[in-house]
Amino acid sequence: MKRQLLLITCLLAGPSVAASDPADLPPTAQVEPALHAHPTVRAAEAGLRAEEANRDRLEAGPHEFALKLSGQQRRDRPLDVTYHEHEVGIERAIRLPGKATTDAEMGKTGVEQARFLVGDALHESSRLLLKGWFDWQREMVAVQEWRKQVAILERQQEVVAKRVGAGDAARLEALLAQAQLLQAQAQLAQVQTRHDHAALEVSQNFPAIVLPQTIVAATPQLPADSADQWRERILEHNHELRVAMLATRRSRLTAQRLDADRFADPTVGLRMASERGGQEHIVGLQLTIPLGGSARAASARAGAAEADAASAREALVKARVEAEARRTVAAASSAYPQWLRLAEVARRMEDNANLLDKAWRLGEGHFGELQTARRQAIEARLAESQARLDANEARYRLLLDAHALWSPGNDTNHEH
Numbered sequence: 001m002k003r004q005l006l007l008i009t010c011l012l013a014g015p016s017v018a019a020s021d022p023a024d025l026p027p028t029a030q031v032e033p034a035l036h037a038h039p040t041v042r043a044a045e046a047g048l049r050a051e052e053a054n055r056d057r058l059e060a061g062p063h064e065f066a067l068k069l070s071g072q073q074r075r076d077r078p079l080d081v082t083y084h085e086h087e088v089g090i091e092r093a094i095r096l097p098g099k100a101t102t103d104a105e106m107g108k109t110g111v112e113q114a115r116f117l118v119g120d121a122l123h124e125s126s127r128l129l130l131k132g133w134f135d136w137q138r139e140m141v142a143v144q145e146w147r148k149q150v151a152i153l154e155r156q157q158e159v160v161a162k163r164v165g166a167g168d169a170a171r172l173e174a175l176l177a178q179a180q181l182l183q184a185q186a187q188l189a190q191v192q193t194r195h196d197h198a199a200l201e202v203s204q205n206f207p208a209i210v211l212p213q214t215i216v217a218a219t220p221q222l223p224a225d226s227a228d229q230w231r232e233r234i235l236e237h238n239h240e241l242r243v244a245m246l247a248t249r250r251s252r253l254t255a256q257r258l259d260a261d262r263f264a265d266p267t268v269g270l271r272m273a274s275e276r277g278g279q280e281h282i283v284g285l286q287l288t289i290p291l292g293g294s295a296r297a298a299s300a301r302a303g304a305a306e307a308d309a310a311s312a313r314e315a316l317v318k319a320r321v322e323a324e325a326r327r328t329v330a331a332a333s334s335a336y337p338q339w340l341r342l343a344e345v346a347r348r349m350e351d352n353a354n355l356l357d358k359a360w361r362l363g364e365g366h367f368g369e370l371q372t373a374r375r376q377a378i379e380a381r382l383a384e385s386q387a388r389l390d391a392n393e394a395r396y397r398l399l400l401d402a403h404a405l406w407s408p409g410n411d412t413n414h415e416h
Contacts, residue, residue: 036122040125044121047118048115058106063092063265068090088273094268112246130393134392134393136199139198146187149374160173231326233403235321238321240317254306270285349376349377349381353370
């Protein structure tokens with residue numbers, strides 16, 4: 001009955017976390033600066049600034065005014081006169097109609113793509129933080145469980161020593177108790193080392209995150225809504241897919257621009273000259289039209305091929321993102337019942353170990369059976385705690401991919 005009530009409560013829970021920070025996650029006040037300080041996010045933000053500058057460059061166009069100055073001397077031998085002459089000119093190439101519009105659209109698309117890349121970097125950093133956080137929690141829980149086991153075995157060894165001294169137990173039981181205690185202490189040392197490594201990993205990647213001394217054992221929840229609804233939310237907010245779509249659009253615009261460049265931009269110039277010592281003044285216009293050749297045609301074909309390749313890459317990204325969304329939803333749905341089963345196993349194993357301990361203290365039962373029961377109990381407790389953390393991480397990963405958790409500007413500053 002209790003399990004049914006718990007399941008109903010979980011089904012009624014909303015798809016997103018509460019307004020306040022979850023007890024088993026780092027505070028949001030630490031998460032946002034930690035994510036923005038990550039090198040991948042800083043690189044993406046620098047890329048956004050570069051694309052904004054590239055947009056301004058494209059809007060301004062590739063052509064600039066050119067100033068031409070020349071001076072010369074003319075020698076009239078029959079008259080024995082030397083004339084000083086000079087010429088001043090200014091010229092500039094003019095983009096043909098349609099090219100400026102395409103350039104502006106390319107710049108706009110590049111900035112939009114860079115914004116989604118910033119959002120994708122934030123999302124990937126959030127995934128990295130979530131994984132590192134729960135890896136650290138797993139090792140922390142293992143340390144706590146093995147410390148409890150060591151404390152239990154230390155008390156057991158004291159009882160065995162007293163019973164051996166009183167002649168109520170064989171010396172073999174003391175040796176077995178000591179061996180079991182030493183084994184537990186060795187396990188504690190190993191998990192403590194892994195805990196330190198996991199804590200160092202989080203601190204190195206996210207210095208702004210302060211790891212607490214203790215963790216809260218949060219009860220897992222079953223995600224609400226259907227699997228199809230979750231997949232739609234994940235695909236709707238997926239930055240990587242948006243980046244691939246914009247990359248395709250950008251490639252098509254580039255191909256369109258290269259095709260337009262098969263007709264080169266003409267250059268218009270104005271020249272003024274003074275000849276024969278100022279006796280003659282010349283004012284003229286000049287028009288230069290480059291004649292496109294096979295190189296421009298080849299560039300246009302290459303642009304079209306690259307656009308086709310970008311479209312294929314987009315289809316590949318879409319298929320991978322959809323498959324990943326299905327796995328994320330499936331993991332969140334399956335982790336919860338797995339935790340329930342292992343929690344029941346851990347409870348039964350703990351009850352069995354306690355009953356055998358009482359029987360042994362009363363002089364009944366075998367010490368070897370008690371040792372086996374304690375080993376099975378600690379293994380079951382560790383499996384339950386790991387399954388609990390797996391279920392919580394899977395649910396938070398689902399919320400994260402659906403942008404219902406840790407969205408530091410992802411949907412506002414880095415999207416439409």
